[in-house]
Amino acid sequence: MTDRTRSAAARAAFGLMAGIIALGAAERAAHAADPIRIGEINSYSALPAFTEPYRKGWQLALDEVNAAGGVLGRPLEVVSRDDAGKPADAINAANELVTREDVALVAGTFFSHVGLAVADYAARRDVFFLAAEPLTDAMVWSKGNDVTFRLRPSNHMQAAMLAEEAAKLPAKRWATIAPNYEYGQSAVAVFKELLSARRPDIEWVGEQWPPQGKIDAGPVAQAIAATNPDAILNVTFGPDLVKLVREGTTRGLFKDRAVVSFLTGEPEYLDPLGAEAPExxxxxxxxxxxxxxxxxxxxxxxYQARWNDHPRLGSIVGYVTIKSIAAIIAKAGATDTAALVQAARGIGLETPFGPITYRAADHQSTLGAFVGRTAVIDGRGRMVDAVYRDGADYLPDEATAGALRPAR
Known part of the structure; x- marks a missing residue:
């Protein structure tokens, strides 16, 4: 081979190598611009009063994250599914998102039994899961797993806030009304435990367990009245709450009785009552x-500029869910499950309610809640004298909470 031939061959080889390098760089750049896909599941058709504002909240957060350049130089994309409030539908949705839609993680769910089903699926498939709304304590304690984290303040946290106020009441005879599924059962159990610890003189005289979404409010009100309580714990929400308030008011159930109620100050549930809201x-x-x-x-x-409407609590939950995911991915520097879990443990971020942390020991966030009283102002249900309670102040210490989780 002559020197000229060798030189031409070298130039050709160099050109081929340069082309390969350029092609690889182009492919990497294209991949870097591919969206990070987030699988999102919620009970949109089963409880639109909460989930539609929740959707608007996460859409607003998604717009803000992507307008700021996305995460790791890539936009976020949400692939959403409706679980219809059914665990089987939620598991099918999660499986489709993971196996067909190539999502990096799964988020959302509303009902506690649905959230627990998705958390179990996530553990079996080693998929990161951020439970947005389910409130049962089992989510992060007795049935907690390595890949599941929870945003909303739990039943324990809200019960502790409410028990703190309930203990100040002179009432000794208490009755409870709660939907007969995981959330209602868990809320009643922990409230009873915490209030009785503060007030050993409390007597629990009656309970009613209507099916979720199918309350027969008249007989429920009559049965509770028959126990002659001084005070009532209510855990119903949505249309069930509206029916209970109307029937209970008509029958005098709430007259001269204290009522302590989970969630009732949320606009999703208070707004529909209008002037009928309890005081x-x-x-x-x-x-x-x-x-x-x-x-x-x-x-x-x-939010008001984007949607021309006021936010609900669901709006906050949806918004902070996406902001949390963006912060976790940014800290992880990757989207594989192990990196996301490691990044989520102990991560802190700012929210519209102030700073929160996802605790490393039990994966519970310290997002808090407002506690106050209901009132009717200008013909509308309102929450008055409300004070924000930091969730961190109503959780057991991390060592205690970590011991509540299954052994690894």
């Missing part, structure tokens, strides 16, 4: 109209 109930909720912190004002302005 003086001790509740957890979201008084969006009375929160004047800079972080909440920024969220409120952005």
């Amino acid at each position: 003086g109930w001790i509740v957890t909720g979201y008084p969006w109209y009375d929160i004047d912190t800079p972080a909440h004002k920024a969220f409120l302005d952005a």
Whole structure:
């Protein structure tokens, strides 16, 4: 081979190598611009009062994250599915998202039994799962697993907040009304435990367990009245709450009785009652109209500009869910499950309610809740005298909480 031939061959080889390198760089650049896909599942058709504002919340957060350049130089994309409030549908949706849609993680769910089903699926498939709404304590304690984290303040946290106020009441005879599924059962059990610990003189005189979404409010109110309680714990929500309030008011159930109620101060459930809203109930909720912190004002302005509507508690949950995911992926620097789990443990971020942390020991976030009383103002149900309670103050310490989880 002559020197000229060798030189031409070298140039050709160099050109081929340069082409391969350029092609590889182009492919890497194209891949870097591919969206990070997030699988999202919720009970949109089963409980639109909460889940539609929740969807608007996560859409707003998604817009903000992507407008700021996405995460790891890639946009986020949400692939959403409706579980219809059914565990089997939720598992099918999760499987489709993981196996066909190539999502990096799964988030969402509303009902506690649905969330637990998805958490079990996530553990079996080694998929990161951020449970947005399910409130049962089992989610992060007795049935907690390595890949599941939870955003909302749990039954234990909200029960502790409410028991703190309930213990100040003179009432000794208590009755309970709660939907007969995981959430209602868990909420009643932990409230009873925490209030009885504060007030050993409490007597539990009656309970009613209507099926979720199918309450026959008249007989329920009559049965509770027959036990002659001084106070009532209510855990019903949505249309069941509306029916219970109307029947209970008509029958005088709430007259001269204290009522402590999970979730009733949330606009999703208080707004539909209008002038029929009960007055003086001790509740957890979201008084969006009375929160004047800079972080909440920024969220409120952005939400109203985007949707021409006021937010509900679901809006906050959806918004913080996506903001949490973006922060976790950014910290992880990758989207594989092991990296996401490691990044999520102990991560902190800012929210419209203030800073929160996802605790390393039990994967529970420290997002709190507002506690106040119900009132009717200008013909509308409102939450008054509300005070934000930091979730961190109503959780057992991390060592204690970690011991509540299954042994690894």
